[in-house]
Amino acid sequence: MAHRIPERDRLPHALYRAEQVRALDRVAIEVHGIPGRTLMERAGRAIYRLIRERWPHARRPVVLAGIGNNGGDGYVVARLALEDGLSVRVLQLGDLDRLRDDAAATHADYCSAGGLVEPFRGEPLEADLVVDALLGTGLERPVEGLWAEAIEAVNAQRAPVVAVDIPSGLHSDTGLIMGVAVRATATLSFIGLKQGLFVGDGPDHRGDCRFDALEIPASVYAHERLSMRRIDWLQQGAMLPPRPRTAHKGDCGHVLIVGGAPGMSGAARLAGEAALRSGAGLVTIATHPEHARWLNLTRPELMVAAVETADDLTPLIERAHVVAVGPGLGRSDWGLGLWHGISGTRLPLVVDADALNALASDPMTRGDWILTPHPGEAARLLGTTGAEIQSDRLAAVRTIQRRYGGTAVLKGAGTLIQGDSQRPPAVCSDGNPGMATAGSGDVLTGVLAALVGQGLDTETAAAAGVSLHAAAGDKAAAAGERGLVAGDIVAALRGVANRVEVS
Incomplete structure (x- = not known):
């Protein structure tokens, strides 16, 4: 009888620090000519595909969007959910005027499709699925204020949580909780697996870990030596x-x-x-x-x-x-x-x-x-x-x-x-x-x-x-x-x- 291989056994064995993944991202854009907007679209689509595969009956997703590239990925997810007829709600943290380049473009696409954006005001979340698109891999100081309240609101509710790239509040390199961190049901990491998902508090917060290389060429990885090796019995x-x-x-x-x-x-x-x-x-x-x-x-x-x-x-x-x-x-x-x-x-x-x-x-x-x-x-x-x-x-x-x-x-x-x-x-x-x-x-x-x-x-x-x-x-x-x-x-x-x- 064939046995299903656990998802974690399909993950790459190479792990990287956040700065290394950013360097890989730059190589993909600048050397191989893949537009950043294309990578963001692929990331959002990968998240949405995971949602439909794992939780096909979810009809009321809430996307918590920040002002960086993670927020941009979240807006792609929200647009796809809207186009699919779901009752999606986007709660924005941070000043929308600070959205730049590709993230600003995916926000505009979502709004053009008829989507609405609400500011997060600390209210309890009512959803059958939550997308954590708040904070990315650049976090270096403790999460405070409304951002911390948003993470606490995510952890207080019972719906499944999908983290974009890394759970918000988790340090990408050490896996330490930076004040407070999202407890994800699943995390989909992009381009390079972040070592913080596997060290420190990472194993307790990442949930089911998935990976998507966003179709970047394998030759991109020759530009960075992995920082850690993930090992398993397989x-x-x-x-x-x-x-x-x-x-x-x-x-x-x-x-x-x-x-x-x-x-x-x-x-x-x-x-x-x-x-x-x-x-x-x-x-x-x-x-x-x-x-x-x-x-x-x-x-x-x-x-x-x-x-x-x-x-x-x-x-x-x-x-x-x-x-x-x-x-x-x-x-x-x-x-x-x-x-x-x-x-x-x-x-x-x-x-x-x-x-x-x-x-x-x-x-x-x-x-x-x-x-x-x-x-x-x-x-x-x-x-x-x-x-x-x-x-x-x-x-x-x-x-x-x-x-x-x-x-x-x-x-x-x-x-x-x-x-x-x-x-x-x-x-x-x-x-x-x-x-x-x-x-x-x-x-x-x-x-x-x-x-x-x-x-x-x-x-x-x-x-x-x-x-x-x-x-x-x-x-x-x-x-x-x-x-x-x-x-x-x-x-x-x-x-x-x-x-x-x-x-």
Whole structure:
């Protein structure tokens, strides 16, 4: 049975800053001779086409129009709705005399078709669909006054909201809310996908993200190097090709998981099982003697070793291909001792949880590890606060990588990856809020270690592993996001990794 590909999987993987998209727009106009008015007409038609496809029964749309190009796009939408016999209402913010060039022309076309324009006065919106054509990609200061009231009015009503290019109030580069921002049901982005739709608060405000290149030639994109990469499992799954028929377990990597202090054995167990389900040939968990005897009772494929001190790790390291350290490690002398015994190994490392806290206390740099902090751990690594990390997640992941080396993975909505190559940072567009649950990060640690053990370099493994983990989370969330547990993600890994549908 064929399965419909989600719209997000049809999106480009190249992301751009706002200034870059404006530069692409200029190239299309000045080099390729496409009139700006033509691009605006195409944008408005694309928005209207989306509206008719998604909400064919909408008869009373309201278009909130600003005084820039977004407003011009909105006037094209309003004219098309009017021509289609819909009862469209346009509410204008800003002085109409400030409309320029193409936007002024589309306003005139709408009025010539018999359309009326009303000023927005702060009233509640009564519509069965709202088009947000207020603010574009140039927003650099907090939204205030009547503009803020308009956005609040959009968010207060229940009709679906279509954002033109980017939800008004959302910063195009950082994804931060500039005072207040529209919560869109769908966003249609033009020419180049804005990175702010996928970082910061973007994932919570963009809704269903769509893209239209407005028919500009592919050669236009050679003028700008993408600022970020959007990654997903549809793309990254190619990193795990079918195994050769002659494969044996030694070819598939021996993962050593170090962690599981008393009371936290579940974290190491989750990481170990995730590594197996992601294709590791062998997994050994080095854990506290208190629970070593029974940790694998219901998963006998896991090997378990009781370790008292770092010296006990030596023979385990000699047999492993990669070490994951941190799940349930704790901050006692036992955990710190194991960290110090592991941190100097020649093997590639995946570093998570309390191993990251130990690293923050005694910084070091190396090139063959993956660091996987959540915002709180990232704050400790950089000596700042979680709020500061979240205010510019992209800057944070870059700083972590520069300071500690290797590949940095900043977990959260839109997990970010920064390696030490010349490739732009990556952001994962798979995943869902149900994955915000205890143990989810431990599962990711096991996935990453398994992929490194199967021969991927740390940066490639980070991108593929984050995408695999997120896609498994999406599969697990088919039964609902609320109540999803980390074990559900583990259970979904095998089917997703092999790109088959499993029940």
